[in-house]
Amino acid sequence: MEIDRLTAAGPTAVSIALKVNGVERRLEVPPSVTLLDLLRERLDLTGSKKGCDQGQCGACTVLVNGRRVNACLQLAVMNDGAEITTIEGVGQPGALHPLQEAFIAHDAFQCGYCTPGQICSAIGMMNEGHAKTEAEIRELMSGNLCRCGAYGNIVDAIEDVMGRSAFKEAAE
Amino acid sequence: MMNFSYTRAETVAEAIAAVAGDPAARFIAGGTNLVDLMKYDVMKPERLVDITRLPLREIEATDAGGLRIGALVPNSDLAYDARVQRDYPLLASAILAGASAQLRNAATTGGNLLQRTRCYYFYDVATPCNKREPGSGCAAKTGVNRVNAILGTSEACIATHPSDMCVALAALEATVHVEGPNGPRVLPFAEFHRLPGDAPQHDNTLAHGEMVVAVELPAPRFGRNHTYLKLRDRLSYAFALVSVAAALEMDGEGIAEARIALGGVAHKPWRVPDGEAVLKGKPATPDSFGAAADVILAGAKGYGGNDFKIELARRAIVRALAQAAAGEPQVQSDKTVN
Structure with missing residues (x-):
């Protein structure tokens, strides 16, 4: 039997409902569990990464109700009723999101650890609609660090997708 | 945690x-x-009261021609609100x-006011810190204090307030609407945060159980004559070493009124009305700006690692006032400082 580490570690669990990557979930969660730990340790969605665990690196970036946030700084119980999209819900092998394809085409990573957060963050940025120039993309993506230093190619990949009219129409 | x-x-x-009862x-x-601080055991609340479902998410016009910003309005929604822009x-x-962006x-708006210092020693529970553990001492004064305060410090604490938003709110003379166990009250922004004195554990003047419910902006002024100039160790996503919010009411080539608030230099947004008054009726020249900076920074004191902030703040004030006078605010995506 699978041991549920989070429930075992917690005090009084709180019952919450989440829609994660389109799937409705009912969960009993101790208040101290972050959304990131819930996703990774309980739901086995390990695409979202625990880099710094303090909101400084962006590797845990997910979309909550379409908005990008650091999952490591969210208490899961506070997100009761929310729709969560992780990198696993963005695309899958054979059905990649245009940004995932563009990251591959532009070689926008080396080790790949920051990539799920980069892509979720870029989707959030495009939803927000405030980045029009390369300088604005760089500024509005500054919450996602890349220790390999692939920033140039990351910006190219995002610009590529933002520049495609098909994507623009789909987003509207 | x-x-x-x-x-x-x-x-x-x-x-x-x-909250008031516990x-x-x-x-x-x-x-x-708060979640970050709880992970480090810097803050150890035994009970959290989630206020995110409260109806405090509106930005509303006031009868005075300003805006009332609900305490739960996210920082991004506030920054991109068409009226605020x-x-x-x-x-x-x-x-x-x-x-x-994340x-x-x-x-939130209220949370931004209530965020705590990023002094390294406040975060490091293995070191003394009077803000975290009153009476334990201040490791920053003789430690790595590059990020610490140069103005309004005390024997007990040299922490800075980390907010950028609050620096602008200080310059704009916002008011803070508070509700608590003893009813509502409204505070001028300058009276919301406090200097450390001998009680650095208190960042602000709220009593336990009091909640920020809104921030109110007075009717808009200053036209294009404003800027927020932030200087930091990297180009984005870092706390200010020194920041300046400047706003000017121009009268032809001269200055009718100035507002200047500094971030990254004190336990609260630093505003010196006497320094602003220096500019009244003066031409918008580097000499005038320098004279104002001298008054604003009077009594500034470094602790070794942050000595550079005194001259940096002086130059930042002069530069920010020049930007404001020219109607050329600092662009936050293009980091070239003009």
Whole structure:
């Protein structure tokens, strides 16, 4: 039997409902569990990464109700009723999101650890609609660090997708 | 993280009662600072009262021609609000100079006011810190204090307030609407945060159980004559070493009124009305700006690692006033400083 580490570690669990990557979930969660730990340790969605665990690196970036946030700084119980999209819900092998394809085409990573957060963050940025120039993309993506230093190619990949009219129409 | 109990408040009164009646309870909204501090055991609330479901998310016009911003309005929504962009571009600019897009999406207006210092020793529970553990001492004064305060410090504490948004709110003379167990009150922004003195554990003048419910902006002024100039160790996503919010009411080539607030240099946004008064009726020249900076920075004191901030602040004030006078606010995406 699978041991549920989070429930075992917690005090009084709180019952919450989440829609994660389109799937409705009912969960009993101790208040101290972050959304990131819930996703990774309980739901086995390990695409979202625990880099710094303090909101400084962006590797845990997910979309909550379409908005990008650091999952490591969210208490899961506070997100009761929310729709969560992780990198696993963005695309899958054979059905990649245009940004995932563009990251591959532009070689926008080396080790790949920051990539799920980069892509979720870029989707959030495009939803927000405030980045029009390369300088604005760089500024509005500054919450996602890349220790390999692939920033140039990351910006190219995002610009590529933002520049495609098909994507623009789909987003509207 | 220490275990805690969790309550979700449905009304403001219920939230206030829950926290006021329990010394170990805290409000939580965006959580971007509190959750971080709890992971480090810097803050150890035994009970969190979730206020995110309270109806404090509106930005409303006031009878005075200003805006009333609900305490739960996310930083990003505030910065990109069409009225704020048009009428309070200094505020929008300061918000967008701070944190990252992800953090701004989660962080709230009230929470921004209440965020705690990023002094390294406040975060490091293995070292003394009078703010975290009153009476334990201050490791920053003789430690790595590059980020620490140069103005308004005390023997007990040299921490800075980390907010960018609050620097603009100080310059704009916002007011803070508070509700608590003893009823509502309204504070001028300058009286919300406090200097450390001998009680650095208190960042602000709120009593336990009091909640920020809104921030109110007076009617818009200053036209294009404003800027938020932030200087930091990297180009984005870093706290200010020194920042300046400047706004000028011009009268031809001269200055009719000036507002200048500094971030990164003190325990609260630093504003010196006497320094602003120096500019009244003066031409917008580097000499005038320098004279104002001298008054604003009078008594500045370094602690070794942050000595550079005194001259940096002086130059930042002069540069920011030049930007404001020219109507050329600092752009927060292009980091070239003109």
